[in-house]
Amino acid sequence: MGDNASTDGSVEFIQTSYPNIRVIQNDANYGFTGGYNRVLARVEADYYILLNSDVEVHPCWIEPVITLMESDPLIAVAAPKIKSYNQKNSFEHAGAAGGFIDSFGYPFCRGRIVNETEQDNGQYEQSGEIFWASGASMFIKKKYWDEAEGFDEQFFAHMEEIDLCWRLKNSGYKVMYCAQSEIFHLGGGTLTAENPFKTYLNFRNNLLLIKRTCRFGKDLL
Structure with a gap:
């Protein structure tokens, strides 16, 4: 477990209740980006699984994603289906059934557009390539994390995962959605939707995302 001070x-609580869990502690709050960069620098594994603290998982949710990623050496990143913790049959805002981006640089997901989320009625049961995977629950091969040098810490939090996926796609790698795995995300556990800092990060980071990653608009879907 990684802790950001x-x-x-x-x-x-973790050390007392779950003494077998290793806790890696940062000396300060470096944000989502810097926090993960520092924690994962101290972890040796073939795969990293980034998982928010406000996520509920179930047994056997990892294996389908790893199996998918092992099927193709060009797959760098993958994500499970992300549903709502409070409304178990609805998709959740952060990732839903895989992320995409439109020709204006606006990110969206299958199962969620703006603030509207869909019920999961089996419409996204086919795994396949997507544009970005949510940082709420992201699988990434260590060698590609290292090659990309992790998250860009300019982002601090929000859209850093889109930037990372975009850079990896520009290098010829794939980002996938695994329909056979699902998790339940509460959302807003760190920054609520009403928090002005969250609004600032979303607007600023969207502009930074396009400036940092887009090659004259040719990469936008």
């Missing part, structure tokens, strides 16, 4: 007693 939290002060809510969560580290002490």
Whole structure:
């Protein structure tokens, strides 16, 4: 478990209640981007699984994603189906059934457009290539994380996963959606939708995303 210098007693709780879990602690809050970069620099594994603290998982959710990623050496990143913790049959805002981006640089997902989310009625049961995977639950091969040098810390939080996926796609790798795995995301556990800092990060980072990654618009879908 990675901790970004939290002060809510969560580290002490984990250490007391689950002593077999290794906790890697940062000395300061480096944001989503810097926090992961520093934690994963201390982890040796073939795959990294990035998972938010406000996510519920079930047994056997990992194996289908790894199996998919092992099927093609060009697959760098993959994500499960992301549904709502509070409404179990609905897709969740952060990722849903795989992320895409339109010709204006606006990110969207299958199962969610703007603030509207769909019910999961089996309409996205086919795994396949997507444009970006949500950082709420992202699988990435370590060698590609290292090649991309992780997250761009300019983003601090929000859209950093789109930037990472875009850079990897520009290098010829694939980002996939795995329909056979699902998780349940509460959302807003760190920054609520009403938080002005969240609004600032979303607008600023969308502009930064396009400036940093787009090759004269040719990469936009």
